[in-house]
Amino acid sequence: MKAWVINNFGIDELSLEDRRVPAIGESEVLVKFHAASINFRDLMVVEGTYNPKMKLPAVPFSDGAGEVVEVGSSVTKWKAGDRVMPIFAQLWFDGDPNAEIRKSSLGAGSSWEGTLREFGAFNESGLVAIPSHLSYQEAATLPCAALTAWHSLVASGDVKPGETVVTLGTGGVSVFALQFAKAAGARVIATSSSEEKLERLRELGADETINYREREDWDKAILEITGGRGADHVIEVGGSGTLPRSINATRFGGHIAMIGALTGAASFNPTSVFMKAVRVQGIYVGHRRMFEEMARAIEVNQLRPVVDSTFGFGDVKAALHHMKDGKHFGKVAFDFDRN
Numbered sequence: 001m002k003a004w005v006i007n008n009f010g011i012d013e014l015s016l017e018d019r020r021v022p023a024i025g026e027s028e029v030l031v032k033f034h035a036a037s038i039n040f041r042d043l044m045v046v047e048g049t050y051n052p053k054m055k056l057p058a059v060p061f062s063d064g065a066g067e068v069v070e071v072g073s074s075v076t077k078w079k080a081g082d083r084v085m086p087i088f089a090q091l092w093f094d095g096d097p098n099a100e101i102r103k104s105s106l107g108a109g110s111s112w113e114g115t116l117r118e119f120g121a122f123n124e125s126g127l128v129a130i131p132s133h134l135s136y137q138e139a140a141t142l143p144c145a146a147l148t149a150w151h152s153l154v155a156s157g158d159v160k161p162g163e164t165v166v167t168l169g170t171g172g173v174s175v176f177a178l179q180f181a182k183a184a185g186a187r188v189i190a191t192s193s194s195e196e197k198l199e200r201l202r203e204l205g206a207d208e209t210i211n212y213r214e215r216e217d218w219d220k221a222i223l224e225i226t227g228g229r230g231a232d233h234v235i236e237v238g239g240s241g242t243l244p245r246s247i248n249a250t251r252f253g254g255h256i257a258m259i260g261a262l263t264g265a266a267s268f269n270p271t272s273v274f275m276k277a278v279r280v281q282g283i284y285v286g287h288r289r290m291f292e293e294m295a296r297a298i299e300v301n302q303l304r305p306v307v308d309s310t311f312g313f314g315d316v317k318a319a320l321h322h323m324k325d326g327k328h329f330g331k332v333a334f335d336f337d338r339n
């Protein structure tokens with residue numbers, strides 16, 4: 001089988017190699033991958049900024065979708081032909097994460113190889129069924145970005161109809177958060193650096209949009225829109241560069257899902273966190289039970305992930321450069337059957 005392998009860091013250093021199709025143990029299933037998708041983390045992994053001490057060689061990417069082609073003798077959960085997605089952290093089924101669980105995340109250089117390969121062997125407990133209305137490419141966007149948004153808003157945020165949710169930018173996590181917030185009956189204030197993307201956010205249901213390049217004090221804009229009260233939830237993907245404004249834009253007792261670090265350093269004064277009694281909750285993707293609940297909600301609501309573009313298996317480098325340029329809206333996916 002073919003697999004993309006990191007031997008040295010850098011997008012253009014990735015190499016396409018021949019590997020043996022993995023043999024399965026009695027409690028494992030063999031998955032033929034038909035699709036994958038990129039997360040910001042994958043870009044960092046490939047470039048060596050996620051963990052410069054990562055063990056190489058490594059097969060990158062956490063997210064994929066495929067078909068069960070063989071099952072071990074004790075497997076009861078799956079049969080050949082089932083359409084599945086591997087869970088992000090293969091040992092996280094419920095409850096809080098821990099160091100061992102974190103090491104079981106796919107595609108970051110541990111013994112848990114990533115999804116950028118034609119076949120993978122997974123324990124039967126490490127997979128979730130694909131919602132029936134989704135293509136493999138759409139399903140491949142769910143394990144990390146969608147689950148992170150779901151965890152932030154639903155599992156941690158307990159979002160209620162009528163509440164106000166702020167999303168930052170138009171990357172994978174933020175666009176899923178917009179979709180889940182609208183499905184939950186919330187009002188969404190979404191930001192982007194591009195007028196064209198703001199228009200697409202409105203088409204997806206965003207109630208208010210703010211260009212954060214033109215309106216650098218976007219936190220004040222959110223306070224104006226909410227009549228001075230502030231938002232109930234902020235989906236914080238920017239990190240230290242956006243957090244002070246996110247806190248300012250949040251209501252007293254509101255919730256900030258602390259997810260990402262897309263921006264560089266900025267000073268951070270924690271005073272407003274306690275003076276406003278804001279709940280800042282660190283989010284690490286999500287466990288299998290959350291994933292199953294999210295997949296059910298996606299199916300019931302017939303939600304479709306926003307796939308910005310789809311590349312062939314051979315076009316991994318072009319796809320990563322596209323992602324790095326930041327021109328995408330939503331998710332960048334791969335169709336392995338294309339070439």
Ligand SMILES: NC(=O)c1ccc[n+]([C@@H]2O[C@H](COP(=O)([O-])OP(=O)(O)OC[C@H]3O[C@@H](n4cnc5c(N)ncnc54)[C@H](OP(=O)(O)O)[C@@H]3O)[C@@H](O)[C@H]2O)c1
Pocket residue numbers: 038039040041144145148168169170171172173174191192193194197212237238241242258259260261262263283284285286323326327328330
């Ligand atoms: N904690 C977790 O479990 C977890 C899981 C998934 C992702 N993450 C993290 O969450 C972050 C987002 O991930 P992603 O996969 O959604 O990334 P992505 O798809 O690469 O998102 C990139 C987009 O973010 C927006 N952005 C960049 N700088 C911004 C700023 N200063 N203010 C507002 N928006 C800004 C831009 O949107 P516009 O072009 O519209 O301006 C850009 O297109 C990353 O840091 C990632 O590592 C964490």
